[in-house]
Amino acid sequence: MSSAEERVARDKVQVPPLSGVLAAHDIVKRFGPVEVLGGIDMQLRPGRILTIMGENGAGKSTLFKILAGQLQPSEGRLELNGEEIHLSSPHAAHAHGIHLVPQEPMLLRELTVAETMFVGRMPTRGGLLRRVDWGYIRERAAAVLETLGLEIDIDRPAKNLSIAQLQLVECAKALLHDCRIILFDEPTSPLTTREVETLFGIMRRLVDDGCTLSFISHRTEEVMAISDDIVVLRDGQLVGTAERGGFDRSDLLSLMVGRPMKTVPRRDTSYTSPEVALEVSDLTHEPRFRGIDFKLHRGEVIGLAGLVGAGRTEIAETIFGIRKADRGQVTMGGETITGISCHDAIRKGLIYVPEDRARHGAVPPMTITQNITSGLMERVRRTIGLMSRSHESEISAQAVRDFRIRCAGLDQSLLELSGGNQQKVVFAKWITTQPRIALLDEPTRGVDVGAKEEIYELIESMARDGVAVLVISSEADELVRLCDRVLCIYEGRIVAELAGEQITPHSVSASYVDGASSGASA
Template identity: 65%
Template structure:
């Protein structure tokens, strides 16, 4: 039986002319949680993909329990006992949970080897789900799972395959605080049982809470690798960005005016939310706070025309857009950057340029009605430069970029339309500290130009830092409004948690 001491020695990886990893060596021990940190584009996910057999290193070697290891595919990694829990799960939506968990390895009957033993498959699926204390119906379709449940299901699949080395690529990014605690409880149990765990996260509190060992990558180079006790928050951040970090207070200058650009009156979509009314003003940054499942995203999707409203009115710059479809709403000047970029915000197999211009086809169409390649290239290059996307070139496939750089491309695609109002759902999910600063500065500059911005975020510090006003949502209703000095992490959380406690939730 493998113990699980996993080493990467002198890994180098190049994508065309761009070197992503330079001489990276890692040693992951059984019974330890080894965290990899770094800014977006530092090479964290690339390193994990090599460790999991998804891509091959340009040079360097892998060793498991002292034996050289060649991983030509993820299947080879699974056979060796190594599993990657991906940042963005890509499940087959029409399969059941049980079928999803057994893709590629369905158990067969002993007497009838060509027949699937569905009873055994379901029993084993239930056992793996129970081990993680997951309340997921093994018979439901995967398309009905939330993002959090999809991420948790990947963890169950790792256990189902009997893997001793489990790599978690930002598994907590879509999870609530309670779900993160449950996942960490599972990780601690696995650590106690001698599993070797790798972990990537941008959330500093998580890293300092769960890690035994921490390695820091910067620009593809390993700049430090020590035990948790040797790190503190300031030193860790400084290693990541290569400079001393400064504490940035809440923004003091508001660009909000008294002119409403988005008016929502008595909007309802049963059973998710009801009686929602608010105005968003020109130059204002308005935040939606609340627990996951409170109805924040559903409100945004209804405003944007994805969901049909039961009642209510939505006005954009004074014009009723309640009955318009999504395409016409975009043409009127309202855009929506969704939370799940892999499923709704981007096409990962397409290039950066193709993603950016997918919402700007009218601007890149020639007189003959064909797409103008020169216009596409120009817009792609402008987006990469403005949003500081780290890439090998605008022809690079989006799936080859880090999560944060994918988010920047999605963000740039929608902002390129030049909207009057932008709804940004979890705009910095999976984005590192340095990239967050860039996105915050960008949001502020857009507000300064007069755009009205509605932000949905589960990070209190994010809302407190950048919002002029915050609406707290609980159980589909606006339960509080905070402005000015009222906007603190404690008061924002209390504004909806008090309601939750009173209701017994």
């Protein structure tokens, strides 16, 4: 047995021992004059899962950052097992066994999976001339991933992972820190139903072994399925708490948004016209996808369904010009646009709202106004070449109202907004360009239930105005709610097409799971 193998055997991956109670007492957090948390009292108990719900901007992520040492409270105190603790940094939180799995994956993408899991805690070996113990890193990383049932190659560059895989690797890092209290900030938002089930299986095992878990989610079905305790925040205030069975779905939604919520059925009106807005023929980008054929009409909403990694995002990126096609053709309004630049695509009225807002959708250090109006720059350059400050502010203020973006002002940077409000800014940036064709990749990822319905209504309004819309979504209910047709993708191929009343949650899921064998052999 090698020295690395001996160390892995000695450090065999085990679930941390029983954790204690982590309590927050009268927590207040202010950013300048803005109070984002006001007097929060809650506790996380061992062997239980506490879920925090609330609209975007309710203060959920801010509360988690305080519990994880990333932010300090303006007032109030934290206690662990009845003793007051002061978490001045994430390192201090780790020392108390508290680990935060962030909403946006923070892995260093140029490193391998194994390497990025150990950043900041690189093990070494040797005497005076100590060096990194790469063998131990690889063995230990593989052992942790195996323990969690994650089939991810430890030698694969992190930059080649999907956003869902990056999130799962972030989850695995918690065990490397030997943490007993694990906080998950919207871990399921980029995951498919199957991946959510995998994550929930991991979470249940951890709580069965005495760990304390808490997570943030907007998805009421998930909350009802996994939670032992539920806390609801609204506008920085705690407005409801209950144990399992104490809430029903309508109660949760009403508490979150502060008003009764009604269930909206799938729209029964189609705005599809005979005019073809976008035609894709034999589009191929090996090894991600091949032989993609479909037509998208003006006023039509088409959905792409499938497991993460099936090739859905890559199809949209190739249509938009981010990726180069190996073969095939993309035609827009009768004009071939295969291989044109993204700038040219935008000028022609084709937009792409990406899934990963931090990498492709926005510039976090820039202000809300700068981000929203940046999508208009190409149009401005082709006309008068200038945009006044007052015009920028007018456009941004209208977008903030239309999208209900919660912010302190138009000059606030995206870094200071909640994840859901960042997503709204990205969406607003492109919709203000008045596109002819919109490619929307997980448009409601990280968006609360109230804002989600507003985005649905906006997409329907776009279709009514003749915009052709392609929606990629991992939520079957979302596709049912929005789409005239759904194309089901499996391993880079279209394996089924559903239309009208054929589109149900069951049929969407079954088409790319049960139909996989036929698609793979096609």
